[in-house]
Amino acid sequence: MNYISTRGWGAKKTAKKVIIQGLAEDGGLYVPASFPRLPISPSSVHKESISYSSQATLILKSFLTDFSEPELNSACQEAYGDKFDHEAVVPIKILDKETAVLELWHGPTLAFKDLALQLMPRLLSLALKEEEEKYELVILVATSGDTGKAALEGFVDVPGIRIFVFYPHAGVSEIQRLQMVTQRGQNVGVCAVLGNFDDAQNGVKQIFSDAQINKELHKINFRLSSANSINWGRLAPQIVYYFTGYRQMVEAGLIATGDPILICVPTGNFGNILAAYYALQSGLPVAKLICASNRNKVLTDFIRQGIYDRRREFYRTESPSMDILISSNLERLLFELSGRNPDLVRNWMKDLEIKGWYRLPDEKISYLQSWFYGGFADRQGTLQAIQAVFNQHGYLIDPHTAVGYHVLRQYREETGESTPALLAATASPFKFDVAVLEALGRETKDKDEFFLLRELSALSGQPIPLKLAELQSLPEIHKEVCRKEEMAAVIMRFLKKAKAG
Numbered sequence: 001m002n003y004i005s006t007r008g009w010g011a012k013k014t015a016k017k018v019i020i021q022g023l024a025e026d027g028g029l030y031v032p033a034s035f036p037r038l039p040i041s042p043s044s045v046h047k048e049s050i051s052y053s054s055q056a057t058l059i060l061k062s063f064l065t066d067f068s069e070p071e072l073n074s075a076c077q078e079a080y081g082d083k084f085d086h087e088a089v090v091p092i093k094i095l096d097k098e099t100a101v102l103e104l105w106h107g108p109t110l111a112f113k114d115l116a117l118q119l120m121p122r123l124l125s126l127a128l129k130e131e132e133e134k135y136e137l138v139i140l141v142a143t144s145g146d147t148g149k150a151a152l153e154g155f156v157d158v159p160g161i162r163i164f165v166f167y168p169h170a171g172v173s174e175i176q177r178l179q180m181v182t183q184r185g186q187n188v189g190v191c192a193v194l195g196n197f198d199d200a201q202n203g204v205k206q207i208f209s210d211a212q213i214n215k216e217l218h219k220i221n222f223r224l225s226s227a228n229s230i231n232w233g234r235l236a237p238q239i240v241y242y243f244t245g246y247r248q249m250v251e252a253g254l255i256a257t258g259d260p261i262l263i264c265v266p267t268g269n270f271g272n273i274l275a276a277y278y279a280l281q282s283g284l285p286v287a288k289l290i291c292a293s294n295r296n297k298v299l300t301d302f303i304r305q306g307i308y309d310r311r312r313e314f315y316r317t318e319s320p321s322m323d324i325l326i327s328s329n330l331e332r333l334l335f336e337l338s339g340r341n342p343d344l345v346r347n348w349m350k351d352l353e354i355k356g357w358y359r360l361p362d363e364k365i366s367y368l369q370s371w372f373y374g375g376f377a378d379r380q381g382t383l384q385a386i387q388a389v390f391n392q393h394g395y396l397i398d399p400h401t402a403v404g405y406h407v408l409r410q411y412r413e414e415t416g417e418s419t420p421a422l423l424a425a426t427a428s429p430f431k432f433d434v435a436v437l438e439a440l441g442r443e444t445k446d447k448d449e450f451f452l453l454r455e456l457s458a459l460s461g462q463p464i465p466l467k468l469a470e471l472q473s474l475p476e477i478h479k480e481v482c483r484k485e486e487m488a489a490v491i492m493r494f495l496k497k498a499k500a501g
């Protein structure tokens with residue numbers, strides 16, 4: 001399987017090359033040259049007993065054809081073997097005959113990004129080995145909270161790669177801060193930046209484009225790289241769990257093999273739901289993909305009107321990981337909508353950059369709407385969904401998942417359809433304890449984080465996830481705080497110290 005760019009007619013590349021490279025030279029994103037036809041459930045030889053990592057290997061070997069099966073197998077084993085606190089890795093919770101929740105939050109940082117970020121560093125490491133890279137990679141991350149920790153957990157102790165994370169000093173929750181500053185590992189660094197997320201992100205961008213810094217780094221055999229969500233190595237692993245979710249729905253008797261389902265995904269950068277679309281393209285029976293947004297509903301408007309318009313107010317919501325106005329992975333869907341015509345994609349992207357908006361032609365809008373439904377939830381809808389699910393099912397969902405639940409219900413009310421649905425649960429409710437407790441009518445102001453976790457645990461009867469409970473007793477290792485102008489110096493110091501051993 002080879003990969004092509006969404007913006008050019010350039011040469012095809014192997015999976016290893018595109019995972020190392022990230023973005024294509026022409027500014028486009030890499031997509032598979034074609035989609036494999038995957039079996040809906042694993043062959044009868046494996047049946048029931050197949051582990052998540054074996055299923056991941058089976059599916060990924062059709063996409064990552066230049067990795068050997070033993071390579072993929074051991075990478076998936078390391079990623080999914082014992083890093084998740086549930087045997088099934090992505091278990092389903094059945095709410096009723098028509099609704100199964102796919103719990104994507106059993107990984108080390110309690111959000112779905114672990115499923116990609118546990119595997120991607122291992123794929124990258126294998127790809128680098130092939131290249132006989134003389135440079136060690138330095139993954140540089142600016143984070144508003146979640147991605148930083150997921151990247152640290154993914155890259156920790158991966159050979160040939162170092163990782164450094166900058167987070168805004170006053171811009172993350174106490175839990176998120178503790179998650180990062182207690183990170184162990186020989187190849188990791190973390191530093192707070194005095195400022196907000198944009199300061200940290202701009203600082204990282206400047207380091208990437210600073211020729212002098214890059215030259216100095218090359219001299220000591222380091223090369224900068226990023227691990228952002230447009231990398232194919234982060235997208236491919238997400239295709240797997242939609243097949244796993246489907247199989248579990250069959251096993252639970254909600255559907256028969258071959259029955260179409262709805263898949264509902266709380267969406268920000270359009271990565272997770274795009275993986276569901278790729279699963280559909282590869283043979284998973286899907287009736288409709290439901291794209292759920294929060295108050296930043298740029299995607300809802302796009303799906304309903306065919307107009308993508310980023311010229312609008314940005315809101316901070318209780319589902320912060322979906323507070324996004326430019327969904328970068330949408331470009332990959334545009335490529336499919338265009339009939340795989342890079343000229344069209346380039347024009348739309350140019351319009352977005354220059355004018356701030358673009359419009360699809362009518363026939364493309366109908367195609368888009370034949371597969372996608374878009375809806376959104378405001379703060380009230382989100383908190384009500386948390387409350388409703390808890391009251392009716394005794395089950396806690398986090399605010400991101402609640403946005404999905406709200407929109408799924410909206411879809412059913414609008415269409416009267418009762419097709420069984422798989423709802424992607426993207427974070428553990430414990431990770432967003434404040435919003436969840438407020439939805440349930442509890443006072444959270446001025447209360448200590450660990451007090452809130454205990455309260456949520458008492459209320460739900462579920463134990464506090466170990467990874468959060470242990471934060472209270474882990475030593476704070478990374479205490480450094482710097483000004484924005486000092487970020488480059490911090491990195492240089494970290495790497496020189498690393499070299500010195």
Ligand SMILES: *Cc1c(COP(=O)(O)O)cnc(C)c1O
Nearest residue numbers: 267268269270271272321426427
């Ligand atoms: C990142 C994230 C999302 C959004 O996923 P995309 O792939 O960017 O659409 C939703 N929920 C949570 C909890 C996340 O961390």
